[in-house]
Amino acid sequence: MTPAGSLLVADELRKTYGPTVALDGAEFSIHPGEVVAVMGPSGSGKSTLLHCLAGIVTPDSGSITYNGREMATMNDAERSALRRSEFGFVFQFGQLVPELTCVENVALPLRLNGTSRKEAEKAALGWMERLEVDDLRKKRPGEVSGGQGQRVAVARSLVTNPRVLFADEPTGALDSLNGERVMDLLTEAARSTNAAVVLVTHEARVAAYSDREIVVRDGKSRDMERVV
Amino acid sequence: MSIGHTLLGLLESGPRHGYDLKRAFDEKFGHDRPLHYGQVYSTMSRLLKNGLVEVDGIEPGGGPERKRYAITDAGITDVQRWLATPEKPEPYLQSTLYTKVVLALLTHRNAGDILDNQRAEHLRMMRILTDRKRKGDLADQLICDHALFHLEADLRWLELTAARLDKLAEVVVK
Amino acid sequence: MxxxxxxxxxxxxxxxxxxxxxxxxxxxxxxxxxxxxxxxxxxxxxxxxxxxxxxxxxxxxRADINYGQEKKKADDTLLSGNASTTFRDTDIRGRDLEPEGPKAPLPPGVAKFPAVGEMVVSPALKKLLESEDGKLLRERLSNRIAGTIAESGLIGSQELAFYRGAEGLAAQDINGAGISRIDKYGNPNPTESDSDPVLVLLVLVVFVVLLMxxxxxxxxxxxxxxxxxxxxxxxxxxxxxxxxxxxxxxxxxxxxxxxxxxxxxxxxxxxxxxxxxxxxxxxxxxxxxxxxxxxxxxxxxxxxxxxxxxxxxxxxxxxxxxxxxxxxxxxKPARRRLWWRLLLPLAGLGMLYPMVGQGRDGGDFNQYLVSGGVILLLVGVTALLPWIVEAVVARLGAGAVSWQLAVRRLQLSSGTAARMVNGIAVAVAGAIALQMLFAGTSSDYTKDTGYDISRAQMQVTVPKGKALAATAKELAATKGVRQVYAFDEGYVNDGSGEDASWARVTVADCTSLREVAKLPSCRDGDVFVSHVAPAAGEGDTDRQNADDESNVTARPGQKLYFDTSEAAEKQTSVAWTVPKAVKQAESIADPTGYRRGGILLTPGAFPAQAAAGVRGEIYVRVDDSLPDARDYVRNTAARINPYEEPMTWVSTESNDRYSSIRTGLFVGAVCVLALIGASLLVSQLEQLRERRRLLSALVAFGTRRRTLSLSVLWQTAIPVGLGLLLASGVGLTLGVVLLKMTDTSVRVDWSSVLSMTGVGAGVVLVVTVLSLPPLLRLMRPDGLRTE
Incomplete structure (x- = not known):
């Protein structure tokens, strides 16, 4: 079933939180440079799917293979390292450290990887320029608008040149115009670095930025390319 | 909306008289615009000509409404093809989509697939529009946005309908 | 409204x-x-x-002193003998009671005079006597226990006290040997509680330090x-x-x-x-x-x-x-200003300054100035700390990620951090100052007594009318006694009345005499004149008998007189002539540390009629390997004379009540720090919960748990560290000022600085460790879920 050349493949994922079944045999695959939208009603398990794919949550059963490596065989530290170096993350909100300035926030993933402060902040500034928020470098997240903050977050997710970018409702807290701008910049940047993007959203107009769509309902996934 | 496909679909559950067909259509789909007998007659004769229906029997009294029609295998295939083909995403699609969903339920087909299929088609259209918008000038952007918002509304309707399929089935199949 | x-x-x-x-x-x-x-x-x-x-x-x-008023025996008088004693290190208040008539006053808390051979005791003493531990004491206080002393007769729940029935006290030396005749209890001139001003100061500061x-x-x-x-x-x-x-x-x-x-x-x-x-x-x-x-x-x-x-x-x-x-x-709150914050501790110092050098004997500290000054100094800590935390944190550069996270957090809300740490800082500053004061004053209270406890450890005074030799023998036979040195001591004069020259006389056997002077040779019957070498050179002149005139009086053939008077109005004396064969001896420090001059007699040379002119002193060397050796000696001594307690020698005299205050203070400070640690923990947890989503996001993009844990540690450690630093500074300053006030030599008590800051650091660690489990729990991805 797995298309050849996939970067990240998940098969038969099952995950329950207590009595709630979040994933019930979900499948997923993505190629390098591909943008895949994960849609579905709230509570359908789409965020859980993203968390499993990113190695934040371990599924109860099923397999996830990243770049030919089975994730279940990695320990927590290895998965953390993977997230630090190979993955990038953008969330709906609450992800910027309020005490750090914007440029420090963007530099954070690099610094977690052990890059020196100067180098990290230089790279961070480069990405902030690409996302048109370099004038915010000295500001703290509390002092910038939602759209700006989200662009800072995108810059941060890209600063490590990740191979997979996980975006969970990246425009959820933004109006249409800001949301579009963020999506434009995000997909453009991802395409330019050939990063795969897993885009969880419930907005069709956001999903329209994708190459392919997966719908999750009641813990089951459905690849919309292969309907009927 | 295709009346012929709709009437065919109605026949799939069993042979009916012309007046039966009209009543069933009006009841399920013709809330604001009931069918004329003339429409039923001309449609049925076209279908007869195309071999999609056949006359099952005639009641005394004459006239097209007295004829009992039954669907042929070719007719069933035609209905199937129609249902499986997504509509071209365009505004004011709902009545056709609704008809398709109800018919699918009536004929015990998978209505969810119809919705998903349509959904994929909508999103494909939206992708094209989004792409055009990104490359185009402001005028293009505004025009595309208009279409996108409409498509999005349709898509939401599709989502909502998908979520309510079970309820709809209860109401329709009784 | x-x-x-x-x-x-x-x-x-x-x-x-x-x-x-x-x-x-x-x-x-x-x-x-x-x-x-x-x-x-x-x-x-x-x-x-x-x-x-x-x-x-x-x-x-319950005072039973009649302040020099001679009373005649009457039907309302009572003879009260001071039979106080010591068991191990605990004092026991004891009185022998002999009512001389039916109206004799009962001591407070006692319902009925104990009969002869009986005693009433305090509950604590009763418990002690009945316990296995008190067996040895029971030998000394062997009377039947007829009852207990009620609360009104005691000054503390744990006080050891007894009243014992006695007879024949009148035959003893009334007013001379701890026996007094009274017709009522109570101090006729009740005094105001007249405590040591240093002690008052200590109590004041302790309260301020613990209450702040x-x-x-x-x-x-x-x-x-x-x-x-x-x-x-x-x-x-x-x-x-x-x-x-x-x-x-x-x-x-x-x-x-x-x-x-x-x-x-x-x-x-x-x-x-x-x-x-x-x-x-x-x-x-x-x-x-x-x-x-x-x-x-x-x-x-x-x-x-x-x-x-x-x-x-x-x-x-x-x-x-x-x-x-x-x-x-x-x-943003207005920038913290320094000047008024500095004003507080300076004002505090200003209030304390006038009392510098008042000393222990100078007398009084103005209580208001002292507590005001101490409070201002400590309040100054709470005022200065937020400023210092803000100023320092603003200048802290970024280091590792954990450090950066903590520092940035502190930069945004240094006030909250400083507020929490204030309590620790005040407690530590106060405790350091007090520990210093205690250490200083107790080293001041620790004096070299001069006693040479390697030679003897106890001293028993032979009561009047008892023979030295017999007493010495009895003591020597006591369990735990290694050696006794028995001396009869007195003075002789040359009989020339008012202007008479005096010489000290010591009568002892040769063994004992060798403890006080270097003798050329010694046989019973010998007489020596002991000289205090002027080159003793220890600067310790008061330990030498400066008033001894034996160099003029102890010439061979000189007639000298022992004063054997029983009372002032009946002067009697016994004459004695310095023999020709008097030998020279050089005095050495005796077991009490004195170099005694004067005439040294062996018993054979001592005129028996002069016995009333000398008083026996026995120095006892005990076997220190026997734990209760001293109490065996006390038991024997109490049999010989219950009204004169043997002295127990120590080489240095320290005020051990200070060491217990210090322990108490340390415990108190630790409790206060624990309390503050609890509140630190609460606010820490609260803060973590608020940042739940952020923590989850940080974990999502691969932040190590160690990094976040460390940042939590830094976040507590930086302000607490600054607080401890400031507290040490203020504490040492306050300590120096307090020591100067009590006129004590200033010494920094590093051990207390270290122990207090150590406890402070321990609090940080405990708080961090305790907030780790919730932190790790919060770092799970559940926080990422969007509701």
Missing amino acids: SLRQWWRDLAMGVRFAFAGGREGWVRALLTAVGVGLGVALLLLTTALPSALAVRHERGDA PVAVFITAAARFGGERRDRRLAALRLVGADGRSTRRIAAGEALAGSVLGLVLGTGFFLIGREVAGSVEVFGQSVFPSYLNPSPLLALLVAVAVPAAAVLVTLLALRGVVIEPLGVVRTA
């Missing part, structure tokens, strides 16, 4: 204080326990003066759950409460916690009072009934604590505008 509305708002606040499920309860309880501990300490403090006064009164009421952090803690406790409460109030604004009424609701919440705290505090105090009855602090104990807080002060506590809690809450709300849609902190 109607009173009803007020009342309704307050009541709603009270309900909120306990609502909110388990978490709400825990928060309310923590606040209450914090306030309660503070209240208990406050109540204890208010009760202490009256307790000390009661003790003093009781002590006066409690005050800081109460204010911190009142802020528990502040942010959550603000959000709750915002929700109330949304449904229509106005700004004032939200403040009243907040006040109600604070009130509820502090009132519960008052109740708990009263409970703690009552428990503490009972416990206080069973403990002994530096040989002093109190009865629970002594610890009655003065009603006025207790009322003050009951009003002041809730009022303070409400006030703090309202002050905290001052910088916050609660809008219906959320909480808005008013624009």
Whole structure:
């Protein structure tokens, strides 16, 4: 079933939180440079799917293979390292450290990887320029608008040149115009670095930025390319 | 909306008289615009000509409404093809989509697939529009946005309908 | 605004204080326990003066001294002999009672005079005597126990005391050997409690030092759950409460916690009072009934604590505008200014300065100036710390990620951090200062006594009328005694009346004499003149007999006289002639450390008629490998003469009550620090919960747990470290000032600085360790879920 050349493949994922079944045999695959939208009603398990794919949550059963490596065989530290170096993350909100300035926030993933402060902040500034928020470098997240903050977050997710970018409702807290701008910049940047993007959203107009769509309902996934 | 496909679909559950067909259509789909007998007659004769229906029997009294029609295998295939083909995403699609969903339920087909299929088609259209918008000038952007918002509304309707399929089935199949 | 509305708002606040499920309860309880501990300490403090006064009164009421007034025997007189003794290291107050008539006064707390051979004892002594431990003492106090002394006759629950029936006391030397004839108990001129000013100073400072952090803690406790409460109030604004009424609701919440705290505090105090009855602090104990807080002060506590809690809450709300849609902190608080913060400790020093050098004997410290000065200095710590934390944190560069996270966090809210640490800083500063003061004064109180305890450890005075040799023999036969040196000591004069020259006389056998002088040779019957070598050169002139004139009087053939008078009006003397064969001897330091000059006689050379002119002193060397050797000697000595206790020698005399105060202070400071640690932990956890989503996001993009744990550690460690640094500085300064005030040589007690800062650092570690499990739990991805 797995298309050849996939970067990240998940098969038969099952995950329950207590009595709630979040994933019930979900499948997923993505190629390098591909943008895949994960849609579905709230509570359908789409965020859980993203968390499993990113190695934040371990599924109860099923397999996830990243770049030919089975994730279940990695320990927590290895998965953390993977997230630090190979993955990038953008969330709906609450992800910027309020005490750090914007440029420090963007530099954070690099610094977690052990890059020196100067180098990290230089790279961070480069990405902030690409996302048109370099004038915010000295500001703290509390002092910038939602759209700006989200662009800072995108810059941060890209600063490590990740191979997979996980975006969970990246425009959820933004109006249409800001949301579009963020999506434009995000997909453009991802395409330019050939990063795969897993885009969880419930907005069709956001999903329209994708190459392919997966719908999750009641813990089951459905690849919309292969309907009927 | 295709009346012929709709009437065919109605026949799939069993042979009916012309007046039966009209009543069933009006009841399920013709809330604001009931069918004329003339429409039923001309449609049925076209279908007869195309071999999609056949006359099952005639009641005394004459006239097209007295004829009992039954669907042929070719007719069933035609209905199937129609249902499986997504509509071209365009505004004011709902009545056709609704008809398709109800018919699918009536004929015990998978209505969810119809919705998903349509959904994929909508999103494909939206992708094209989004792409055009990104490359185009402001005028293009505004025009595309208009279409996108409409498509999005349709898509939401599709989502909502998908979520309510079970309820709809209860109401329709009784 | 109607009173009803007020009342309704307050009541709603009270309900909120306990609502909110388990978490709400825990928060309310923590606040209450914090306030309660503070209240208990406050109540204890208010009760202490009256307790000390009661003790003093009781002590006066049982005084049996008649201050030199000679009384004749009558039917209302009583003979009271001081039979006080020591068991191991504990003093026992003892009196032998012999009523001389039916109207003789009963001592307080005693229902009936004990018959001869019987005694009444304090409950604590009874317990001791009946225990296995007190067996040895039982030999000394072997009388039948006829009853116990009631509370009114004792000054402490743990006091050891007895009254023993006696007869024939009149035959003893009344007023001379610890026996007095009285017709009533009680001090005819009751004195004001006249305590050592240094001690008063210590007590004052101890209270200030322990109470200040409690005050800081109460204010911190009142802020528990502040942010959550603000959000709750915002929700109330949304449904229509106005700004004032939200403040009243907040006040109600604070009130509820502090009132519960008052109740708990009263409970703690009552428990503490009972416990206080069973403990002994530096040989002093109190009865629970002594610890009655003065009603006025207790009322003050009951009003002041809730009022303070409400006030703090309202002050905290001052910088916050609660809008219906959320909480808005008013624009950045004004920059902290240094000058007034510096003014406080400087003013404190200024108040203490005039008392520098007042000394122990100079007398009095102005209590208001002292406590005012100490309070100002310590308040200065709480005022300076926020400024220092802000100034230092603003300059801290970024290091590792964990460090950067912590520093940036502190830069944004250094005030909160400083507030929490204030309590620790004040406690540590005060404790360091006090430890220094104690260490300084106790080393001052530790004197070289001069006794050479390698040669003898006890000294027994032979009572009048008892023979030296017999007594010495009896002591030598006592278990645990290695050697006795027995001396008869007295003076002789040349008989020329007013202007007579005097010489010291020591009568002892050769073995004993060799302990006091270097003898050329010695046989019984020999006489020596001992010289104090002028080249002794120890500068210790008062240890030499400067008034000894044996160099002029002890010439061979000189007639000298022993004074054997029994009373001043009947002068008698016995004459003695210095023999021709008098030998020269050189004095050496005797076991007491003195170099004695004068005439040394062997028993054979001593005229027996002169026995009344000398007094026996026996130095006893005990076997230190036998644990209770000294008590065996005391038992023997008590048999020989119950009214003259043997002296126990120590090489240095230290005031060990200070060491127990120091221990107590250390324990108190540790408790206060633990209390503050608890509040640190609470606010830490609260903060973590608020950042739950952020933590999850950080984990999502691969932040190591170690990094986040370390940042939590730094976040506590940086302000606490600064606090400890400041506290050490202020503590040492205060310590130096206090030492100067008591005129004591200044020495830095590094061990206490280290131990106090060590405890402070320990608190940081414990708080961090305890906040790790919740931190790790919060770092799970559940926090990422969007509701």
